[in-house]
Amino acid sequence: MDLVKWMERHIWWSMQTFGKGRRTHGLCAHIATELEEIKDNPTDIMEWIDVIILALDGAWRAGYTAEEVVSALQKKQEVNFLRKYPVPESEDMPSFHEKA
Numbered sequence: 402m403d404l405v406k407w408m409e410r411h412i413w414w415s416m417q418t419f420g421k422g423r424r425t426h427g428l429c430a431h432i433a434t435e436l437e438e439i440k441d442n443p444t445d446i447m448e449w450i451d452v453i454i455l456a457l458d459g460a461w462r463a464g465y466t467a468e469e470v471v472s473a474l475q476k477k478q479e480v481n482f483l484r485k486y487p488v489p490e491s492e493d494m495p496s497f498h499e500k501a
Contacts, residue, residue: 404471404474405467405468405471406467408457408461408467408470408471409467411454411457411458411461411467412461412467415458415461415462422462423459423462423463424458424459424462425459425462425463428455428458428459428462429459431455432452432455432456435448435451435452435455436452438451439452457470460473481498484498484499485498485499486498486499487499
């Protein structure tokens with residue numbers, strides 16, 4: 402299944418399960434909870450995937466179609482591929498791209 406078809410299926414399921422609306426604050430709170438779970442167990446792939454699914458849910462709820470979400474995901478990663486990043490000072494420090 403391609404990513405757009407998967408996203409369309411997710412949107413259908415999410416609307417059936419949680420209803421319409423942006424749900425921004427609820428999604429952000431849920432993501433914060435999942436991030437704490439990742440800190441407790443950083444090798445649990447399902448916790449990482451929970452964050453991804455919640456973020457994708459927020460994207461379509463902000464008014465974007467499945468195609469637009471997938472396109473933005475691909476475009477943003479292409480931008481990131483072109484950016485320069487310094488070597489992190491430690492593995493627990495964020496690594497932000499260099500500003501032009």
